[in-house]
Amino acid sequence: MTPVLEVSHLRVERGRTAILRDVNWRVAPGEHWAILGANGSGKTSLLKTLTGFLAPTAGDFSVLGQHYGASDWRDLRLQIGVVTSAFAAAIPPAERALDTVVSGKFAQLDLWHRVTAAQRAEALQLLRSVGLAALADREWGYLSQGERQRVMIARALMARPRLLILDEPCAGLDPVAREHFLQFMNRLARRRSRTAPTPVLVLVTHHVDELMPAFTHALLLRAGRVVAAGPRAAVLTSKNLSAIFGAPLRLRRQGDRYRLDLKPA
Numbered sequence: 504m505t506p507v508l509e510v511s512h513l514r515v516e517r518g519r520t521a522i523l524r525d526v527n528w529r530v531a532p533g534e535h536w537a538i539l540g541a542n543g544s545g546k547t548s549l550l551k552t553l554t555g556f557l558a559p560t561a562g563d564f565s566v567l568g569q570h571y572g573a574s575d576w577r578d579l580r581l582q583i584g585v586v587t588s589a590f591a592a593a594i595p596p597a598e599r600a601l602d603t604v605v606s607g608k609f610a611q612l613d614l615w616h617r618v619t620a621a622q623r624a625e626a627l628q629l630l631r632s633v634g635l636a637a638l639a640d641r642e643w644g645y646l647s648q649g650e651r652q653r654v655m656i657a658r659a660l661m662a663r664p665r666l667l668i669l670d671e672p673c674a675g676l677d678p679v680a681r682e683h684f685l686q687f688m689n690r691l692a693r694r695r696s697r698t699a700p701t702p703v704l705v706l707v708t709h710h711v712d713e714l715m716p717a718f719t720h721a722l723l724l725r726a727g728r729v730v731a732a733g734p735r736a737a738v739l740t741s742k743n744l745s746a747i748f749g750a751p752l753r754l755r756r757q758g759d760r761y762r763l764d765l766k767p768a
Contacts, residue, residue, distance in 0.1 A: 504532050505568045507666055507703045508553065513562035515545075515552055515727075522548045524727045526562070530720075535692050535704040537714050537735070540724035541748050546707050549724070550668055554583060567665055581610055584659030584702060587670035591651060596644030600635065600654050601626050603643060607661035629657040633687065649680030653687065660702075667702040673713055685715055692717030711739065711754065711761040723747045 508530040515523040523545050530536055538546050551557035553566055555576030564571050569579050584607070593612040594603055604626040606614040630636045633653040638646065646654065652672050659667055669688070673681045692715070694701045706718060714721070714735065721738045723730040725747040731738045741754045744763060751766040 506531055506565070507534075508564070508566055508705075510553075510564040511562055513549075513552065513564055514560045515548060515557060516560040522727050523552070523559075526727075526729055528722055528729065528732055530703060530705070532703065534720050535706075535718045536720045536722060537706045537708060537718045538722045538724065539708060539711065539744075539747065541709070543726070544724040544747065545727040546724055547670065548727075550670060550705075550707065554580060554585065554668070581662055582665050584656075584662060584664035584667040585670065586652070586655045586659050586668070586672050588674055589670075590655065594643050596642060598643045599640050600630065600643065600646065600650075601639040603654055604629055604657045604661055607658035610662065626657070626661060629660055630654070632660075633657045647680070648675045649677075649684055652676065652684055656687075656691070664702045667704050669704065669706045671707055671709070673708070673710075685713060689715035689717045711744070711763045714739075714761060716759040725749075 506529050508528065510526055510528040513523055513526040514521065526545075526549065538549070540546050548557060552559055553564060555571070559571070566579060567582055590612060598614065601623065602614045605618050605622055606612060608622060627636060627639055630639050633656055635650060635653055635657070638650060643651070643654075656667075656672075672688070673684060676684060688704070688706075692701065692704050704718070706713070708714075719735060720733060721735045722732045723738060723743055723746075730747050731743045739754060739761065741752055744754055745752045753764045753766055755762045755764065
């Protein structure tokens, strides 16, 4: 089967600084990945490169079977959903939640495209799937942070993407909203639908407790290099996590979730 993502010896430099160094990574259909690493480890730079916003210095990569340099990445981006807080500032405070969701169909922020009744109905169904149908007419400026994150997921799903990237989606959420969001994300990853196939999820996070059971694999980065990549049971170890965060850590399993503790000095 064609991999969803395939990265070979990827290197990204800016000036004299190497941001990514010899990164190799492969994501197969049906897998859901988490990318973990400290600030400055290269997580966001890797995503920017794979979505065509940051040019590589060396190496090769393909996304959804399209090879970088041989395909138009503007068209490819329509098949990739991205949920990131960076988009929030570009959404007008007076835009309705329904319109924000519809904008994902056209990869727009601040919807201006002509919209059909069928597209509005589809957007409403997506809002219903994330538990926000009752807020379809609520303006963006009056949504809570947790509600905004769920609207952004509905927006990303509007284009029926084959790949959904979640860039620290729990940042800024209170503990209750965070747990509700994580449970929703877990249900999304396990969803089975013939009309709207489940996209492959890639979650970027600092926190191992955000790795819900549906996430099957993990990629660990430190200073732009891959420390480990593969099935999460093999990759998530105290040794590996201590290496990427640069501190003595102990990983503990609590049911189907994880907890990370700093070892006493």
